[in-house]
Amino acid sequence: xxxxxxxxxxxxxxxxxxxxxxxxxxxxxxxxxxxxxxxxxxxxxxxxxxxxxxxxxxxxxxxxxxxxxxxxxxxxxxxxxxxxxxxxxxxxxxxxxxxxxxxxxxxxxxxxxxxxxxxxxxxxxxxxxxxxxxxxxxxxxxxxxxxxxxxxxxxxxxxxxxxxxxxxxxxxxxxxxxxxxxxxxxxxxxxxxxxxxxxxxxxxxxxxxxxxxxxxxxxxxxxxxxxxxxxxxxxxxxxxxxxxxxxxxxxxxxxxxxxxxxxxxxxxxxxxxxxxxxxxxxxxxxxxxxxxxxxxxxxxxxxxxxxxxxxxxxxxxxxxxxxxxxxxxxxxxxxxxxxxxxxxxxxxxxxxxxxxxxxxxxxxxxxxxxxxxxxxxxxxxxxxxxxxxxxxxxxxxxxxxxxxxxxxxxxxxxxxxxxxxxxxxxxxxxxxxxxxxxxxxxxxxxxxxxxxxxxxxxxxxx
Ligand code: HEM
Numbered sequence: 001x002x003x004x005x006x007x008x009x010x011x012x013x014x015x016x017x018x019x020x021x022x023x024x025x026x027x028x029x030x031x032x033x034x035x036x037x038x039x040x041x042x043x044x045x046x047x048x049x050x051x052x053x054x055x056x057x058x059x060x061x062x063x064x065x066x067x068x069x070x071x072x073x074x075x076x077x078x079x080x081x082x083x084x085x086x087x088x089x090x091x092x093x094x095x096x097x098x099x100x101x102x103x104x105x106x107x108x109x110x111x112x113x114x115x116x117x118x119x120x121x122x123x124x125x126x127x128x129x130x131x132x133x134x135x136x137x138x139x140x141x142x143x144x145x146x147x148x149x150x151x152x153x154x155x156x157x158x159x160x161x162x163x164x165x166x167x168x169x170x171x172x173x174x175x176x177x178x179x180x181x182x183x184x185x186x187x188x189x190x191x192x193x194x195x196x197x198x199x200x201x202x203x204x205x206x207x208x209x210x211x212x213x214x215x216x217x218x219x220x221x222x223x224x225x226x227x228x229x230x231x232x233x234x235x236x237x238x239x240x241x242x243x244x245x246x247x248x249x250x251x252x253x254x255x256x257x258x259x260x261x262x263x264x265x266x267x268x269x270x271x272x273x274x275x276x277x278x279x280x281x282x283x284x285x286x287x288x289x290x291x292x293x294x295x296x297x298x299x300x301x302x303x304x305x306x307x308x309x310x311x312x313x314x315x316x317x318x319x320x321x322x323x324x325x326x327x328x329x330x331x332x333x334x335x336x337x338x339x340x341x342x343x344x345x346x347x348x349x350x351x352x353x354x355x356x357x358x359x360x361x362x363x364x365x366x367x368x369x370x371x372x373x374x375x376x377x378x379x380x381x382x383x384x385x386x387x388x389x390x391x392x393x394x395x396x397x398x399x400x401x402x403x404x405x406x407x408x409x410x411x412x413x414x415x416x417x418x419x420x421x422x423x424x425x426x427x428x429x430x431x432x433x434x435x436x437x438x439x440x441x442x443x444x445x446x447x448x449x450x451x452x453x454x455x456x457x458x459x460x461x462x
Contacts (some may be wrong), residue, residue, distance in 0.1 A: 013333070013342035015049040018042060036354055036438075039264040043355055049341050070325055071403070078182045079244040080198070083230060083237060093226045094241070098406035100219035107299055109217055110413055113151040114296060120146060120378045121421050126460045133431060133457045137258055137450065144254045145169045147414065152221055152249055153205075153242075154213030168204055171197050174252055202239035205246065209239075210235045219245075252322070253411050255447040256397075259315040260415055261422075263369050265456055267432035270311065270371045275423045277307045282424065289424060289461075299409075302416050310374035310381075312415050313395060316447065317357045318369060320397035321445040324351040350444065353396050362394055397447070422458070 010017045042050055072091065075081040085360075099105070120143070148164060156164050178194040188195045203209070211217065212222065223245065227238045239272045264271045281301060282289070303309075328347045333340060344348065358366040362384050363373065374381045374395075384394035398405035405411075422428060432455055438448040 010051075011342065011344070014344065015051050015341050016046045016110055017051045018046065020084060022263060023271075036358070036440075039352060040358060043359070048355060048359075051347070052147065058061060070327070074183060075244055078179065079247070080202070080240045081237060081244055085100060087230065090226075090230045093229070094223065097219055097222040100217070100222055101406045101410050105218050106409055106413070109151055109219075109410060110297075110302070110417075112215065112217070113147065113414060116147055116155075117417055117421055118149045118294060121425065125458075126425060128458065129460050129462065131429075131457045133455055135453050136261060136456050137453045140258045140261060141173060141254050142169060143418065144414070145250055145256050147418070148250050148253060149246065151215050151414075153210065153246070154216035157212065157214050168201070171201050172246070172250070175201055176247065179247075179251070180443075182443070183445065198243070202236060202243050205239040205242035206236065207233045207238050210242070248405075249407055249410070252446040253414060255319060255449050256312070256316055256411065257415050257418060258450065259319045259415060259447070260312050260419065262436070262450070262454065263311065263315055263371070264419075265428060265454075266433065267369070267371070271423070271428070273310065273371070274308055274419070277305055278420050278423045281305060297417070297420070297421065299413065302413050305416060305420075306375060306378070306380050307371065308416050308419060309412065311371040312412060313369055313374045314369060316397040317363070317373070317395060319354045319438060319447050320357065321440075321443055321448050322353060322397055322399055322446045323439075324396065324399045324401070324403070325349070325444075341439045351396065352399070352444075356391075356394060356396065360384065362391065425460055426458045428456060428458050431457055 005334070072081075072084045076085055085395060085458060101109070147167065149165070149168070155161075174197050175194060178191050179304070181191050182188070182194070207224065207228070210220065220242075223241065224238075227241055231238050264274065273316055281297070281304065282295075287295060326349045328343045328349060331345050332343050334343050334349075356362060360366050376383075384391050393400055398408040398411075434452060434454065437451045439451040440448060442448055
């Protein structure tokens with residue numbers, strides 16, 4: 001719980017209040033410096049729920065800031081999507097279309113994705129028959145960007161498509177780089193040329209530009225229909241909505257894929273287990289590795305790759321800071337799985353994933369990477385306990401409740417497919433085997449980026 005009032009006193013039933021040693025600034029400075037350690041220390045001392053006094057901007061009108069309003073403010077600030085602030089129906093309609101990232105619609109998205117991956121790997125990577133060294137973060141970023149963009153928005157048909165997608169990707173990364181600042185209250189004029197880059201990106205995603213792409217997904221069509229109900233077809237803000245979805249679909253998947261690959265390369269014995277699992281699936285589905293790429297999987301088959309899934313979840317457990325935010329609109333009592341607490345109107349509740357993801361009572365030796373943490377008797381492990389009680393929320397990288405990420409199945413499936421391609425067709429080796437840590441610049445927002453990069457090499461298997 002975050003409280004901004006410097007004269008706050010604890011009332012009976014409320015969680016302990018930690019003020020820190022600097023009046024007003026409270027714990028803010030310590031928190032910024034090393035959030036994970038600070039939270040762990042406080043958790044050990046005060047338990048799972050505590051109130052932190054943070055300095056900075058005082059929240060003047062918390063009533064304005066329930067979850068929906070909070071996320072709409074972010075959309076307006078970061079992507080320039082303004083109409084949702086005033087038009088409730090538009091927000092409802094947009095939300096109503098998110099189911100097109102799941103269920104049957106997801107099946108066709110994934111069918112499309114595997115074909116796109118086959119093409120990308122065939123044309124770009126499989127020709128690498130001698131070892132080639134790459135920096136991992138930019139390598140993964142490009143691959144995830146192209147795969148996700150093409151699956152959701154469609155294929156660029158122009159002859160110079162490589163240049164167009166390359167420029168789009170580079171601009172997207174420049175924009176994403178400034179994301180933590182765009183969310184803050186720093187005026188955009190102080191953020192270099194990000195304003196003009198954002199404009200350029202939005203221009204690439206206008207109604208007119210989207211019609212030139214081939215094979216865009218059902219969710220893009222549905223969103224476009226919805227947007228044309230609320231805007232004129234030529235309105236710039238339509239492109240801003242699409243930039244929002246593009247960002248949501250790419251920005252967290254990149255570091256999630258990065259961390260999974262990073263751990264695989266650090267632990268060749270895990271890579272061997274996963275190679276065997278993938279090979280087993282290929283055999284059971286009668287697919288042979290030969291010249292010309294044509295791998296093909298459906299969702300059920302992907303779902304059966306439990307070791308791969310456990311490895312991805314373990315990477316997410318260690319890197320996810322995707323906090324869930326809520327403003328307390330009235331004094332209330334919060335009945336959690338283990339304890340009950342009183343919350344005060346005006347408090348800001350942030351459910352911070354590392355508090356549960358790194359809790360030694362839930363995950364033994366939580367600082368260690370263990371690829372089989374989410375496996376039990378060769379199946380997905382679903383039961384985790386704290387103080388003898390079975391937990392419902394032991395993994396929350398995708399948030400929880402009504403605002404839980406609608407793209408979570410898509411994201412996991414994409415990472416699985418990318419890994420299947422790598423494990424099936426390539427030899428992979430890490431070059432600089434060094435431990436790397438998290439860079440906390442996206443604290444509270446999603447999967448953290450690494451604080452440095454590693455080099456690795458790959459070559460197509462002969
Ligand atoms: C590993 C990758 C991903 C992670 C960790 C992630 C995480 C999250 C989180 C934490 C939220 C906010 C939930 C909340 O506030 O309670 C969210 C929202 C969202 N995500 Fe994801 N996400 C990922 C990938 C994707 C993908 C691939 C897509 C689309 C294809 C996507 C689409 C969305 C959308 C549209 C929202 C906004 C939902 C809303 O406004 O209610 N995400 N995601």
